[in-house]
Amino acid sequence: MAHDLGFWTLQALNALQLSMLLFLLSIGLTVIFGLMHFVNLAHGSLYALGAYFAASLAAIGGYWMGFFLAPVAVAGVGILLYSGLIKRMRKSGPMAQVLVTFGLIFALLDLTRIFWGDLALAIEVPALLDGRTAILGIEYPTYRIFIIALGLFIFGALAFVLGRTQIGAMIRAGVDNDAMAACLGINVERLFFIVFCVGCALAGLAGVVAAPLLSVTPDMGLQILIPTLIVIVIGGLGSLKGAVTGSLIYGFVQTFGAVLAPQLASVLIYALLAAVLVIKPVGLFPAKG
Amino acid sequence: MFRHNALRYTVLVLLASGALFQAFTAEYFGLEILTEILILAILVLALDIVAGFGGMVSLCHGALMGVGAYAYALFSTKAGVAPPVAMGGAVAVTGAAAWVIGAIGSRSHGIYFIMATLAFGQMAYSYVFQSPVFGGDDGLGGISRLDLSLVGIDLTDSRSFALFCLAILGAVYGASVLILRSGLGRSLTGVMHNEQRMRALGLTVWRVKADVFGLSGMIAGLAGTLAAQHIMYISPGLLSWTVSGEALVVVILGGLGTLVGPLVGAVAFVVLKHEVSALTSYWHLVVGVILIGVVMSRANGIFGWVESHSGAWIERRLSDATRDPEPEEAVSDA
Numbered sequence: 001m002a003h004d005l006g007f008w009t010l011q012a013l014n015a016l017q018l019s020m021l022l023f024l025l026s027i028g029l030t031v032i033f034g035l036m037h038f039v040n041l042a043h044g045s046l047y048a049l050g051a052y053f054a055a056s057l058a059a060i061g062g063y064w065m066g067f068f069l070a071p072v073a074v075a076g077v078g079i080l081l082y083s084g085l086i087k088r089m090r091k092s093g094p095m096a097q098v099l100v101t102f103g104l105i106f107a108l109l110d111l112t113r114i115f116w117g118d119l120a121l122a123i124e125v126p127a128l129l130d131g132r133t134a135i136l137g138i139e140y141p142t143y144r145i146f147i148i149a150l151g152l153f154i155f156g157a158l159a160f161v162l163g164r165t166q167i168g169a170m171i172r173a174g175v176d177n178d179a180m181a182a183c184l185g186i187n188v189e190r191l192f193f194i195v196f197c198v199g200c201a202l203a204g205l206a207g208v209v210a211a212p213l214l215s216v217t218p219d220m221g222l223q224i225l226i227p228t229l230i231v232i233v234i235g236g237l238g239s240l241k242g243a244v245t246g247s248l249i250y251g252f253v254q255t256f257g258a259v260l261a262p263q264l265a266s267v268l269i270y271a272l273l274a275a276v277l278v279i280k281p282v283g284l285f286p287a288k289g
Numbered sequence: 290m291f292r293h294n295a296l297r298y299t300v301l302v303l304l305a306s307g308a309l310f311q312a313f314t315a316e317y318f319g320l321e322i323l324t325e326i327l328i329l330a331i332l333v334l335a336l337d338i339v340a341g342f343g344g345m346v347s348l349c350h351g352a353l354m355g356v357g358a359y360a361y362a363l364f365s366t367k368a369g370v371a372p373p374v375a376m377g378g379a380v381a382v383t384g385a386a387a388w389v390i391g392a393i394g395s396r397s398h399g400i401y402f403i404m405a406t407l408a409f410g411q412m413a414y415s416y417v418f419q420s421p422v423f424g425g426d427d428g429l430g431g432i433s434r435l436d437l438s439l440v441g442i443d444l445t446d447s448r449s450f451a452l453f454c455l456a457i458l459g460a461v462y463g464a465s466v467l468i469l470r471s472g473l474g475r476s477l478t479g480v481m482h483n484e485q486r487m488r489a490l491g492l493t494v495w496r497v498k499a500d501v502f503g504l505s506g507m508i509a510g511l512a513g514t515l516a517a518q519h520i521m522y523i524s525p526g527l528l529s530w531t532v533s534g535e536a537l538v539v540v541i542l543g544g545l546g547t548l549v550g551p552l553v554g555a556v557a558f559v560v561l562k563h564e565v566s567a568l569t570s571y572w573h574l575v576v577g578v579i580l581i582g583v584v585m586s587r588a589n590g591i592f593g594w595v596e597s598h599s600g601a602w603i604e605r606r607l608s609d610a611t612r613d614p615e616p617e618e619a620v621s622d623a
Binding site for chain 1: 340346393394396397399400401403404405407408409411412415416418419530531534537538541571572573574576577578579580581584585
């Protein structure tokens with residue numbers, strides 16, 4: 001075999017890094033869907049906004065300012081969207097929601113073009129995370145290790161909050177049966193709002209961390225949208241376990257597919273999605289049976 | 290079941306005469322826009338059949354149109370089949386592909402169906418994008434138009450081609466009405482309203498969905514063969530999911546489940562696109578805001594709004610029919 005162990009380790013780390021990026025995006029989308037039954041196609045646009053905010057903030061105060069403030073700014077945009085549009089679309093069917101958020105994609109795409117122009121922006125990797133680190137016998141870019149660690153940290157934090165705290169129990173109750181949860185005195189509306197904001201902030205965070213790896217372009221939101229949707233549909237809507245499983249499946253199939261069968265790589269993941277929908281039409285780990 | 294009423298007939302006559310007037314008076318650019326509208330209209334009719342009368346909101350109709358276009362291009366340029374046969378073959382191939390998608394997707398509902406169709410569409414897109422047989426991201430050129438010189442029509446002329454597309458659109462509209470009025474079409478609407486009940490009545494639900502999706506796919510494939518002949522060049526962009534999304538936007542803008550509405554939507558969309566992009570390069574913003582406005586207003590698109598507001602009035606004036614003016618609910622399942 002021409003490829004040694006180091007090569008496979010490298011690919012595995014690449015796959016893990018892609019998975020973690022998708023996880024940051026899909027967890028927000030999936031929990032918003034699970035809790036609110038709301039399909040937010042504009043989630044990808046929020047990710048693009050995160051990257052743009054980060055690019056602007058990084059120009060003023062360096063990468064870390066963007067890292068901490070851009071997700072907050074995206075959550076702010078999320079609050080605007082929530083109070084302006086999404087609150088009123090809650091009771092509509094999935095098609096109306098898909099269309100309104102599809103319209104939002106169009107609108108946000110052009111708004112980013114108006115504010116930031118058509119040219120791709122770039123963000124420098126912060127000095128702290130520049131360079132390479134030796135890990136598992138290979139040299140790997142530190143920044144990518146940072147993304148993996150960040151994804152794992154967010155996963156751990158969310159698993160703790162959802163599984164071990166009172167607000168997590170309330171969210172799980174809301175996903176399971178929102179009417180019953182409301183009867184038990186949980187303010188489901190407020191819960192929705194909090195979850196929506198956190199989901200938007202995570203999408204923004206994904207945009208921030210992706211920005212130094214990819215160039216920041218208006219259509220980056222559209223490009224990431226399809227992978228994110230694949231992740232949540234494979235994983236099953238509404239569950240943390242589903243989001244993380246779906247992300248890992250997507251990351252590894254995509255990365256190793258590109259290495260082992262370059263011809264089939266792009267078709268492979270869609271074929272997998274079709275197979276999942278045939279065998280388990282609601283995904284692998286849906287929040288509700 | 291699909292019914293015509295006075296308003297629908299009026300709008301159809303207006304649209305047809307507008308198209309004919311445009312076809313005979315317009316210059317080259319006007320004819321190109323007319324042809325674009327006509328091809329889009331065929332595609333959105335296909336989408337309205339499944340989405341408006343079967344509740345199957347498909348995000349793969351753009352890809353199906355692309356499959357038709359590529360099949361036509363391959364049959365006519367690489368396999369050397371005569372264009373009419375190539376057209377028939379392309380329609381059959383697209384119909385078969387759509388039937389399979391409909392059969393597989395028949396178990397999914399709501400957002401899962403949308404995702405499943407999206408997945409199949411993207412699968413076709415990425416395959417075509419990568420495969421050298423289809424010219425990859427360069428696309429395919431040198432596609433010839435149908436040769437109708439036997440009956441004295443030269444389709445390389447844009448005016449004749451626009452009229453040819455108009456004739457096909459008329460035929461497709463008629464076929465769509467026939468499909469929806471047939472037992473199959475009525476079963477489909479029954480399935481949309483209550484799948485459980487139709488199953489209890491002994492209907493094989495998945496077959497109904499797959500059959501209608503296949504027929505709709507054939508229409509989309511036909512639109513694809515025309516699109517390939519129109520530009521005489523095709524690229525994978527034709528299969529992209531945003532094309533399907535735009536087709537859905539057109540159906541919604543016009544009026545879901547009315548057949549006539551999507552035709553109005555196609556005219557509005559293409560004209561708007563050209564007018565707005567002449568003024569500003571941010572036409573997506575305008576379309577996005579209009580789309581949000583239309584959906585949030587809860588009217589059933591432009592035509593649906595007109596129908597629910599003035600339909601009753603026109604009904605009373607133009608015909609002395611005694612049946613009730615059709616309110617919201619009846620419009621959606623008509």
